Amino acid sequence: MGIGRASPAWKAVTYTLLIAYAVFSVAPLLWVLATALKPAAEAQRVPPTLIPSALYLENFRLAFTSPVFGVRPFMNSTLYAFGTVALALVIASLSGFAFSRYRFWGHRTIFLALILANLMPGVAKLVPIYIMYSAYRLYDTRLGLVLLFTLAVIPLGTWMMKGYFDRIPQELEESALIDGCTPLGALARVTVPLVAPGLAALAVIAFMDAWNAFTFPLILTERQALKPYTVAVYGFVGEYGEVQWNLVSAVAVTSVLPLLALFVFFQRTLVSGLTRGAIKT
């Protein structure tokens, strides 16, 4: 792979740059982790300590029992994320399968429209979505949020799943049909197990997307009980006044943990999904 030889000086330069950027990537995370482990008094100290004086887990308890934060936001985010994963898997594998196998009227145009529609900035539809949701009683509901989160991954999901279905020989499904399977039965018993890696990649992307969503929940939730952690932490920090960084950091660390777990287990899937998804069908 790549360029073969290099002088020792160039090697030194390369490693210095690579390691420097690695430190830049990791340092902010360590800083937030360190703050999450500091008592309030230490977190407010000027100048701040770089390494916490003791392992202090009280911040997590304080954040999760606080009436303005609590456990609820993380439970909500979890619910939204799993709901989105379930819906996205079903909808995107159906549409990906259809676009891969059938040449129906307008299939190219519809596929292209699906992909392009997604490139329109989501932020730009804040106003119409807000008004629509108010009119159709989707404002301040869990379903309304999950539908929007699902929509956000459907085009990419359809594209990815079409790619995975394209690589499965059709003869496999045909033989299942000859053996008496219904088309949906063949899909469920033969094809889906073969595209499992694609489903895993899509599930990871859908989970991360829904877990991190902020803008729409911000304008579409009223009740404290429905807010995901992203909106709750925004309210927790507040517009003005002193920020309790030790508590915010505890929340931030908690929010990163599931992402870290997914990242460690599915990194390869994620990377290959990204590389493939970005370039071609």
Added chain:
Amino acid sequence: MILPAVTLVAALQIYPTLVGIWYAFHDVNLARLRLTPFVGLKNFTSIFAGPFPNLLNPVVAVTTVWVLGSVLLQVGVGLGLALLLQQRWVKGRDLLRSLYLFPWVISGIVVGYSWRFIFDPTVGLLNALLIRIDMAPRPWLATGPLAMGALLIAATWRSAGYSLVLQMGGLQSIPEDVYEAAAIDGVSGIGLLTRIILPLIKPFILVNLITTTVEALNAFDIVLALTRGGPLFRTEIVSLYMYHQGFQWGFLGKAAAVSVIVYLVSAIMILGYVRLLHEEEAF
């Protein structure tokens, strides 16, 4: 089978876009959603020439700096790291790539707050480090250029790893014999980079430029958390301006007019994207 996907996209993407254009020509506000008299171009004149802040002062300029800055930094840093990391003798490639990519999966709001805390003038990490090496602490988020710089650093920190992954994909698509042929012809160093590698991965760079541009136009949470558009609207990018007009002041019609402008700009870029993909399929 495509019905669920098509219905969802039509109902929550295409229909709102069209309705949004309709609202842009009507007087809608938060307190009164139903009764919406037609007002012609009033919303547009008001977002372009209304009282400060408006699009011409300073939102368009701020957004341009933000989009150009974050796109160039993210793609530039990503490409640079990919070139360094892709050299055959580099050890620990997978670990380094993981460390670079991880910030990309964290939510914008958490990224924004983490960096606001780093740049905090009194209890922040950056000033603590500066004091440690006997340099003067600075009020990092208090002036326009510094606040924009802080935003660009945070955005690059978050997304350069994504560009890196794409560009590594590009570099891996170059067949090994290209390097061998170059070595035989005595091409190396800068010549190898500018005359052979860059032209070969050009499609990857272009795709990356366009996706990052759309993403930068879409950015919202990271800016809201880190600078809230301040100081004095000096980091008020277009999405924040729209949010403030629509949901803080209640002028939904004005916010819809801003969306129309954003749609126009995005549509131009998406058309470029389509043309690019077509050219790709041609060879």
